[in-house]
Every structure is written in C-alpha cells, then in structure tokens.
Amino acid sequence: MKFERANITTSTSTPIRDVIAVIDHSATQIALVVNDSGALVGTVTDGDIRRSLLRGESLDQPIENIMHRGFRALTEHSTGDEALALMRREKIRQIPVLDSAGRLVQVFFLDELIRPVILPNSVVIMAGGEGKRLRPMTQNCPKPMLRVGDRPLLEIILQQCIDAGFREFYLAVNYLKHQIKDYFGDGARFNVQIRYLEETQPLGTAGALSLLSQRPTKPLLVMNGDVLTRVDFSCLLRFHEEHNPAATLCVREHATQIPYGVVRTDDIHVLGLEEKPVLTHYVNAGIYLLNPELLDLLPENQFYHMPQLLEQAVGQQCRVAAFPIHEYWLDVGLPETLERAHGEWR
Structure with a gap:
C-alpha cells in the first residue's frame, strides 16, 4: 500500500466520526494525528476507535481525547527489516517513520512486509x-x-x-x-x-x-x-x-x-x-x-x-x-x- 499522507493524516481537532471515515477509506487500520507543522503527535488505530465506541464516547469530540501519544516510531533511514522486527516484538501492525523534526516521512505496514496468510478458521x-x-x-x-x-x-x-x-x-x-x-x-x-x-x-x-x-x-x-x-x-x-x-x-x-x-x-x-x-x-x-x-x-x-x-x-x-x-x-x-x-x- 503506497503511503499517501493526505489519506491517512488528520489534525487534533478532527471529530472522532471523521477519523473513522479516514481509517475506513484508507484501509490501513490507522490514522496519524499531526500538528500544524506536520509533526506527528498521536496515532489512532482501528482498535482505539472500537474501544472508544464501547466506552460510549461521543463521536463529536476531538480525536486528541482518545489518540495514543506514546506511539512507537522509526527514524528516517530505517529499513523494512528493522520495521518488521519491531512490529513482531511490539505486536503492532503499523510503524510511522519520522525525520529529525518529528515530521511524518513514511509508514511501514505489516501486511506489506509479510506474505498473505491463509487462515485456518x-x-x-x-x-x-x-x-x-x-x-x-x-x-x-x-x-x-x-x-x-x-x-x-x-x-x-x-x-x-x-x-x-x-x-x-x-x-x-x-x-x-x-x-x-x-x-x-x-x-x-x-x-x-x-x-x-x-x-x-x-x-x-x-x-x-x-x-x-x-x-x-x-x-x-x-x-x-x-x-x-x-x-x-x-x-x-x-x-x-x-x-x-x-x-x-x-x-x-x-x-x-x-x-x-x-x-x-x-x-x-x-x-x-x-x-x-x-x-x-x-x-x-x-x-x-x-x-x-x-x-x-x-x-x-x-x-x-x-x-x-x-x-x-x-x-x-x-x-x-x-x-x-x-x-x-x-x-x-x-x-x-x-x-x-x-x-x-x-
């Protein structure tokens, strides 16, 4: 999946319901929250959204209220192998890549780094x-x-x-x-x-x-x-x-x-x-x-x-x-x- 910044990023003030649309339309299972200078300040996964729905959170509140601030990220020159190792170790499926100013450069996706799985179910x-x-x-x-x-x-x-x-x-x-x-x-x-x-x-x-x-x-x-x-x-x-x-x-x-x-x-x-x-x-x-x-x-x-x-x-x-x-x-x-x-x- 080619990384398209506009399709996966959002601002801190975006309502949760609009971030749901970002996640659904991008099919990446994640939205990346950036500030006005383009620095990454939080992530929101599909799982975060579902947990907020179960808690009864209002879909009109800003995404910064539920975004994950302690996200993991890689530096600009990291390789796919490094990303895959981190994903397996941390049991995560997406890793943002940031430049020295914390701005979003790339995103590694687990589904792209591993072969498709045939499910036993x-x-x-x-x-x-x-x-x-x-x-x-x-x-x-x-x-x-x-x-x-x-x-x-x-x-x-x-x-x-x-x-x-x-x-x-x-x-x-x-x-x-x-x-x-x-x-x-x-x-x-x-x-x-x-x-x-x-x-x-x-x-x-x-x-x-x-x-x-x-x-x-x-x-x-x-x-x-x-x-x-x-x-x-x-x-x-x-x-x-x-x-x-x-x-x-x-x-x-x-x-x-x-x-x-x-x-x-x-x-x-x-x-x-x-x-x-x-x-x-x-x-x-x-x-x-x-x-x-x-x-x-x-x-x-x-x-x-x-x-x-x-x-x-x-x-x-x-x-x-x-x-x-x-x-x-x-x-x-x-x-x-x-x-x-x-x-x-x-």
Whole structure:
C-alpha cells in the first residue's frame, strides 16, 4: 500500500466520526494525528476507535481525547527489516517513520512486509432462509441469491471472506437449496472448499451448526447470508484472540428517536423533561466468532437461534465479547434495504 499522507493524516481537532471515515477509506487500520507543522503527535488505530465506541464516547469530540501519544516510531533511514522486527516484538501492525523534526516521512505496514496468510478458521454462512419479507422476489429465488449489482449477495459475502484469507466454507441451505448448490458447487472455481449443511427443516440462525460433521479446532466464523458489510475480519480475529472470550458478537450502533417529550418522574414529582431524545443501542449485526466448545451446547438438528446460544453461554459463565462495527453494514432483509444496497454497494 503506497503511503499517501493526505489519506491517512488528520489534525487534533478532527471529530472522532471523521477519523473513522479516514481509517475506513484508507484501509490501513490507522490514522496519524499531526500538528500544524506536520509533526506527528498521536496515532489512532482501528482498535482505539472500537474501544472508544464501547466506552460510549461521543463521536463529536476531538480525536486528541482518545489518540495514543506514546506511539512507537522509526527514524528516517530505517529499513523494512528493522520495521518488521519491531512490529513482531511490539505486536503492532503499523510503524510511522519520522525525520529529525518529528515530521511524518513514511509508514511501514505489516501486511506489506509479510506474505498473505491463509487462515485456518472455517466459515459458516447461514443461507437457508425463505426471505418472506422480500416476496415476490424470493418466490423462485433464495434470498442469498438475489443480486446486488452484477453478483448474488452470497457471492459477495463469500468473496470478501476469501479476500480476508479464509479457505474452508460451509453453506447452511434449505429453501431452494439446489440453486445455491448448482451455483457454488464444491468451491473449486473460487479456489476454496465449500461443503453444505443441508437442513430438512428450518433450524434458525444457529441450529444448522449441529450438522457439522466434525468439530472445528479453531474459532468458527458464522455469518448471516443477508448481511452486506465491509468489516475487517482480521481485526475481528485479533480482537477475539486478544480478549479470549468463548464467543465474540459483532454489534452495530442503532439510534432511535422518541417522537415525544420524555418526562422523568419520582412518584408524582417531575424530575426533568427531555424533548424527543435520541436513544442509542447496540444491535446484533449477524456476525459471530465462536470457540469450538460452544457447539456442544447446541441441541441436535433442532430450531435454535444464535441469541439463544449466546444467552446459554452467558448463563454457564462463558464470556461473550462485543465487537463494535463502525464500517459499512446493511441487513438486506427488506425491499427498501435491498434497494439501498443497489445504490450504495460498489
């Protein structure tokens, strides 16, 4: 990735929400904060952003409030080998290079210094639903095979996973499953392996996992087959590895405006009034990383939704972590969201 200063740098007063756009658009997982003279004063990684979202930080506050001031940097004449050694030692993925005045000269990126990694994790994509809310479009076409642009939605999801390094896939199928199986086959034309979890009855968003012929040895990526997103799977895997939960649930911030003035009371006494407040919540984004042992909690070949599995895990004292998605995300489950996908997805 060629270093383009304008695409990766920002100022201390830039709002967090604008820095999110810088990180997303540059695909470097980092923004570099510089002062008026061009000297580097702080860094903000993708992980810093997600942690601030979980803390409930306002996206309108300046980035200097959450930037990392104790960053590591190299001098102007450092080599790629020196950068790689430091990255491995410090477990970091980007190293800025500064001149004698502290001004940004270059950035080394780990992904450029090492060969692409083939991930050992398997992926399960839930593609068995009938898509009743999208009738009549799904009358003779399974929902994951509806086209967004010139490709089926399921192919877009599959290709994103392939680009991230995944090579072993399971497609959970039921409704009009022959169309999916005929299109994707065994995965040979995508240079991956595809197997099928064939439901004889609807099994919900988790039940099909009980059909896996063998228990995976690595955390299992599970995705709904109607989600369009640009989430960085490598960040998700690193997050799961660093925090070591039994499961990681991807969440998305959702805002709801109350159309009335809200009154806070104590008995008959009015404590305060707020006109049409906006409430924000994290909602389930339909993307999960599950440790293999969680599959033992599933009933065999029975309807079971993923929230049931995660609630059962929490009830048994298993840790479930939330991974906030700030990248593009869209649930393509309604005619209006499918129309949005046609206009927004490139």
